[in-house]
Amino acid sequence: MSSEISKVRSDGNLYPHQVDDSKLKEELDTLSYQVLRQAATERAFTGEYTDTETIGVYKCKACNAQLFRSETKFHSGCGWPSFYAPTDNKAIEYLEDRSLFPRVRTEVRCANCGSHLGHVFEGEGFDTPTDQRYCINSVAMILEEK
Numbered sequence: 001m002s003s004e005i006s007k008v009r010s011d012g013n014l015y016p017h018q019v020d021d022s023k024l025k026e027e028l029d030t031l032s033y034q035v036l037r038q039a040a041t042e043r044a045f046t047g048e049y050t051d052t053e054t055i056g057v058y059k060c061k062a063c064n065a066q067l068f069r070s071e072t073k074f075h076s077g078c079g080w081p082s083f084y085a086p087t088d089n090k091a092i093e094y095l096e097d098r099s100l101f102p103r104v105r106t107e108v109r110c111a112n113c114g115s116h117l118g119h120v121f122e123g124e125g126f127d128t129p130t131d132q133r134y135c136i137n138s139v140a141m142i143l144e145e146k
Helices: 020-027 032-036
Strands: 056-060 066-069 093-102 103-110 117-124 133-138 139-143
Touching: 020 066, 032 117, 032 139, 066 133
Parallel strands: none
Antiparallel strands: 056 066, 056 139, 093 103, 103 117, 117 133
């Protein structure tokens, strides 16, 4: 597990929503906090939203920003909720992740508050419009049902 998430975006600007980490730590369960603010990962096939087909919008658990819509969710079999696109290109921040060196991954964070969400993978051959799989931790999101 890495250290606390920075308050500064990769472009050097502050995140629009500044998270009070001590307050968030009190409000959330331990795993949600560790994933969102310390870039941990929940175990595969344990997340609340892995297999759900409920229609709605998935929001960041730390700041309530809209991240993904159920229309872009698909079953990848990877053990985490999978989406082929965010709600908006500005909803997600992308960072190079070398934590599993020599493998290089692309970490995805909430562009509003900087919280860790998961990773995005490309070229895996899924029959989706983008050929991308946003592999997102259930505990990083809240589903607002329609």
